[in-house]
Amino acid sequence: MAESFRRAPGVRDHRGAGTHLLVRAGEYVCALPLGSVRRVVRSLTVHPLPGAADELQGLAEFGGEPLPVLSLARLVNASPGANPSYPVTVVVWVGAADAREMVGLSADAALEVVELSTASIVAGDGGLLLGEAPLNGEVVRVLDLESLGRDH
Amino acid sequence: MDADITVPGTSQGERAQLGRLSRPTESALVGWILVVLLTLAGFVLLALGTPAGSPVWPQYAFLAVGLAGIAGYGIAVFPFFRDLERRLPRDLERWEILEKELIEASQQLGAGDLVRSIQHTRGLPERLARISEAASESLSLLAQQIQDSSIEVASAADAVNEIASELASGSSEQAASVVEITAAMEELARTAGQIADSASRQATLASQAETSGETGSAAVHEAVSGVEEVQKRISAIASRADALGTRSKEIYRVLDLITEIAQETHILSLNAAIEAAAAGADGRRFAVVAEEVRHLAQRSQESVESVRNLLDEFAGSIRATIVATEEGSKEASRVLERSRAAAEAIGELRSASGDTSRVARQISLATQQQNAASDEVVMTLREVSLVVQRMTGGLKDLSSTADRLNSLGLTIQLLAQSFHLDSPRSLKHLAEDWSAKLEAAPDMTTLEEILDGLAQTAQFIEMAYIADAKGHLSTLCFNRTVSTGRHLLTMAAARDVDMTRRPWYRAVKREGRSALVPPYESLQNSEPCFTVAAPLRSLGGDFQGVLGIDVNVTGWTRI
Numbered sequence: 001m002a003e004s005f006r007r008a009p010g011v012r013d014h015r016g017a018g019t020h021l022l023v024r025a026g027e028y029v030c031a032l033p034l035g036s037v038r039r040v041v042r043s044l045t046v047h048p049l050p051g052a053a054d055e056l057q058g059l060a061e062f063g064g065e066p067l068p069v070l071s072l073a074r075l076v077n078a079s080p081g082a083n084p085s086y087p088v089t090v091v092v093w094v095g096a097a098d099a100r101e102m103v104g105l106s107a108d109a110a111l112e113v114v115e116l117s118t119a120s121i122v123a124g125d126g127g128l129l130l131g132e133a134p135l136n137g138e139v140v141r142v143l144d145l146e147s148l149g150r151d152h
Numbered sequence: 153m154d155a156d157i158t159v160p161g162t163s164q165g166e167r168a169q170l171g172r173l174s175r176p177t178e179s180a181l182v183g184w185i186l187v188v189l190l191t192l193a194g195f196v197l198l199a200l201g202t203p204a205g206s207p208v209w210p211q212y213a214f215l216a217v218g219l220a221g222i223a224g225y226g227i228a229v230f231p232f233f234r235d236l237e238r239r240l241p242r243d244l245e246r247w248e249i250l251e252k253e254l255i256e257a258s259q260q261l262g263a264g265d266l267v268r269s270i271q272h273t274r275g276l277p278e279r280l281a282r283i284s285e286a287a288s289e290s291l292s293l294l295a296q297q298i299q300d301s302s303i304e305v306a307s308a309a310d311a312v313n314e315i316a317s318e319l320a321s322g323s324s325e326q327a328a329s330v331v332e333i334t335a336a337m338e339e340l341a342r343t344a345g346q347i348a349d350s351a352s353r354q355a356t357l358a359s360q361a362e363t364s365g366e367t368g369s370a371a372v373h374e375a376v377s378g379v380e381e382v383q384k385r386i387s388a389i390a391s392r393a394d395a396l397g398t399r400s401k402e403i404y405r406v407l408d409l410i411t412e413i414a415q416e417t418h419i420l421s422l423n424a425a426i427e428a429a430a431a432g433a434d435g436r437r438f439a440v441v442a443e444e445v446r447h448l449a450q451r452s453q454e455s456v457e458s459v460r461n462l463l464d465e466f467a468g469s470i471r472a473t474i475v476a477t478e479e480g481s482k483e484a485s486r487v488l489e490r491s492r493a494a495a496e497a498i499g500e501l502r503s504a505s506g507d508t509s510r511v512a513r514q515i516s517l518a519t520q521q522q523n524a525a526s527d528e529v530v531m532t533l534r535e536v537s538l539v540v541q542r543m544t545g546g547l548k549d550l551s552s553t554a555d556r557l558n559s560l561g562l563t564i565q566l567l568a569q570s571f572h573l574d575s576p577r578s579l580k581h582l583a584e585d586w587s588a589k590l591e592a593a594p595d596m597t598t599l600e601e602i603l604d605g606l607a608q609t610a611q612f613i614e615m616a617y618i619a620d621a622k623g624h625l626s627t628l629c630f631n632r633t634v635s636t637g638r639h640l641l642t643m644a645a646a647r648d649v650d651m652t653r654r655p656w657y658r659a660v661k662r663e664g665r666s667a668l669v670p671p672y673e674s675l676q677n678s679e680p681c682f683t684v685a686a687p688l689r690s691l692g693g694d695f696q697g698v699l700g701i702d703v704n705v706t707g708w709t710r711i
Contacts, residue, residue, distance in 0.1 A: 042416070
């Protein structure tokens, strides 16, 4: 995951502009590009996989198909939060457009759909963290789900 | 005592008659001549009285018989008278000696000196001496008995006086005690009256307390009923609150359901927005709807949160109400328990007040009876007090009588002591015995030693002393066993006192024998005493002085 934040901070990244779904992962509010989001569902039942990486919680069943579920909090290095009142699993497309995969991201809550302007986004590390943008007095972490497919 | 004693047969006329009796023969001759003359006169008268012609031989026979009788009388009586005339002077001298002894004995007897009286009777004829000695001894025995009896009487009277005094003292104390007991009983009666009043008031108060207890018991019972009703109401409130709690939980479940629906709606709106975004421009209007649905879901969630908060407050209030009702129920239970205990206590108090009232009435009745009994006791004690006072007066009279009897016994004793008896209890005998011992002293030192020894011989002797022929006190010795050592009369002070004026000195010097004076107050200890005194003579019988012995009356009566 350290490689996903390779880009130097303070550099504008115009790829993050557009409509995003805000989700909460621990103490962070993350913005997922709405085009990569397939569905938001109540937290799916996850079956852990032995020997899997830490961020991979396991496999869940979605639409009759096995769905790998990643912990968004782990992905953004958030500290584990308190028991969320209504956890959700966000089914997203990751990876390049020609080789995208559908994974589930477990989050503490799905907040809302927002528009993020390009000017407001400060470039991230070039990995998963595309950049950061202020929103309603709070810093939102804009994630690059394509990079997630490349790293994994 | 020594001048005017008259002995029968010793008067002057009788002495002249005795002188005439010293010539018996002449008297007998004169009598004989008178008889002859009377015989002749009878013959003449007989001759003259005989009528003429009567025989004359009786006249001559009378004359012859008369003359023969006269002659025979002369022959027979004349020698007797001659012999009588010869013996009469010798008998007269003896008679005079006897007369002198008899006079001495009588004088000694008259002076009460039975010892010397008996000594003088020894010179009398045997029969007369025996009679006189027997009479003197009888008189001596009588005097001794009188002395002993008088001492016993004095001692008994003294003892009676002492006992009567003690009894009178005890009776006085008893009278005082009876007075104190009477006062105490009166106080007791007064206290009993106060107790009766107090008990009566207590009975009234207890009766009032019983009535109040009944009222209080009814009030407490009402309070208990009220508290029970309150407890029921509190229980109903608790039940209602519990029901509200149950309903609140149902509301919570409904809220949870609504929340879940809102969440689902929220997710659904997000998914709709996702789908709208995927639809591109066609989905823009749908996206708006989805956003509105999301807002609606959010407001629903916010409303649910508001309701939940209100419901929390409501539930908190209900819980507080339940807690309060539980505490109220517990408090009501405690109040109920206390009220029941109070009701029970009031019941016991009412019962106790009833018992107290009854007991107080009994106490009042008993104390009234006690008061009446105390009054009777007080009356009886007053009678007893009068009796004791009379008894005290009687005992004082008895003591006074015993005192008088003691004085009388002492007087009799002193009268009896006026006799000089051959007895150790005869003070005169004692004094003369000691006087004889002192007369035998060769010098003054020996005399003082003898006198000092004599003064220590008996407890009843206070002191012994010697006054010389001029009436000056020459020797004075105190009885050290009874003397306090503080002598009011000292030798130096007494040396210049003229003892010739003292009755005992004058009596001894006048009578020449021991004397005893009536009691007087002793100079040594202010106790009654009397003095017995005896003369001191030289070997030639000359008066040399007087031995005086002061005898303590009390000590003397105790011997």
